[in-house]
Amino acid sequence: MIRYEAIGMGACCQGRCGFCRERGGAYRDLDSLLAELRQAHRPLNLYFSSGHAAGNPALAPLASQAVLEGARRLKVKVSGAGRLDADLLALLLARGVMIYEIECLGPTAAVHDGITGIKASFRGVERTLDLLVRGTARTRACGRPFVSVVMPVCEGNVESVGVMKDRMKAWRPDRLVFLNTGTVAVSRVVFELRSSISALVVDEVWPVLSGFPFCAIPGLEHFAQELYDRQVSHPAALFCQNCLFSRHCCGVSGAYLAEHGAADFHAVVWHRYQEDLVQLMDRAAPPSAELDRERLERGGDA
Ligand code: SF4
Numbered sequence: 001m002i003r004y005e006a007i008g009m010g011a012c013c014q015g016r017c018g019f020c021r022e023r024g025g026a027y028r029d030l031d032s033l034l035a036e037l038r039q040a041h042r043p044l045n046l047y048f049s050s051g052h053a054a055g056n057p058a059l060a061p062l063a064s065q066a067v068l069e070g071a072r073r074l075k076v077k078v079s080g081a082g083r084l085d086a087d088l089l090a091l092l093l094a095r096g097v098m099i100y101e102i103e104c105l106g107p108t109a110a111v112h113d114g115i116t117g118i119k120a121s122f123r124g125v126e127r128t129l130d131l132l133v134r135g136t137a138r139t140r141a142c143g144r145p146f147v148s149v150v151m152p153v154c155e156g157n158v159e160s161v162g163v164m165k166d167r168m169k170a171w172r173p174d175r176l177v178f179l180n181t182g183t184v185a186v187s188r189v190v191f192e193l194r195s196s197i198s199a200l201v202v203d204e205v206w207p208v209l210s211g212f213p214f215c216a217i218p219g220l221e222h223f224a225q226e227l228y229d230r231q232v233s234h235p236a237a238l239f240c241q242n243c244l245f246s247r248h249c250c251g252v253s254g255a256y257l258a259e260h261g262a263a264d265f266h267a268v269v270w271h272r273y274q275e276d277l278v279q280l281m282d283r284a285a286p287p288s289a290e291l292d293r294e295r296l297e298r299g300g301d302a
Helices: 030-039 059-068 086-094 109-116 121-134 158-171 190-202 254-260 274-284 288-297
Strands: 005-008 045-049 073-079 099-103 146-153 175-180 206-210
Touching: 005 030, 030 059, 045 059, 059 073, 059 086, 073 121, 086 121, 099 121, 109 121, 121 146, 121 158, 146 158, 158 175, 158 190, 175 190, 190 206
Parallel strands: 005 045, 045 073, 073 099, 099 146, 146 175, 175 206
Antiparallel strands: none
């Protein structure tokens, strides 16, 4: 499991997706981003997040500085409605940004555009994916990026979850991430997630479940997102307190519990792979002594 430190680039996305808290807004400037980079606890793996992060003009110089400071994996969020042309992609690849996550809300224009509220935004996703996956002579000379399609599961696309995998045959990304937005009862999608995962494995597309608590996806734990970070999650619910995964799980929000109840969740007190999973998650989240040492070595504030 790999832990990323997220740096929000400012949103600058014109979408109106109902579940999203990152709409609109201005991009952050380079000075504030560099200041945050200096404060980062674990700069080996960085995720430039929020809205259309790839469109922030500060990204290229920020990535260069991150690489100079020892970063190894640089991941960025891309919006189909934003602009990512071959020139910008070649520049970002040359600066070491090799991992791209593009959000797609559904397998058709009707579903995707219906959620974003932007006409032809689905076409933008397809165009951007084509650029990322197939590239141009110029971008191919800078390297082949790793490409993830991310499907945030929400009310507007819950009926399309099972169809999304079929799109991957044509698009050929490296992986498909189903992202739990916490707005739909998990039990409504678990069956489709399970059958999608089997089909994706056969088609050699890496399936990932992000933000789904372990207790709600029995048997699918291996496909859980590598990033389980309490910084972006919810306080533990009562039923989490005796759970094996309480230190690592993203948990369940109070708003979700109020709307859908707690029937999908239960404390995990035994798990076939508990030792492996907890070891992997502990390794991904270094103990505080290691964080303190890293900060001291970098002249930080430990
Ligand atoms: S009981 Fe809580 S901590 Fe345990 S897997 Fe479920 S949501 Fe996560």
